[in-house]
Amino acid sequence: APLIPKTTKSTATFAKDKFGSVLIAEQYVASKPARDRSLVFGLKDEPTYLIINEDKSSLFTFALNAECSHLGCIVPWNEFEKKFECPCHGSTYDAMGNVLRGPAPKSLTLAHVDTDEESGKIVMSPWTETDFRTNESPWWT
């Protein structure tokens, strides 16, 4: 697993469900299967995929913004194919958000995921460090 630097707390926000309720990490993880990728409202209330790890014990420390890097359609996760598939112009992304097929020019945007120690709420914050998938500066900053 990649090493995740400390996040920028000042721009952090709580992840919310579709009803606008702030999500509690423990409850969220308990409610989902292993390797789940489900949409929540993340940074700036944008649709964002939280990811459950292999043994269903925790959330991944990164999330994927669901906006296609081509023209911004929301990209659904295809659980059977294990790919994100854009309905607009057919771009596909792998389970980590890397482009498999264009016209999408770039990977899905990363965000940090943490759990607030006191409240147990899921905290999202912007990813400004190196993109561990490409070892390049993030294209979205």
Ligand code: FES
């Ligand atoms: Fe996703 Fe065009 S917006 S392929």
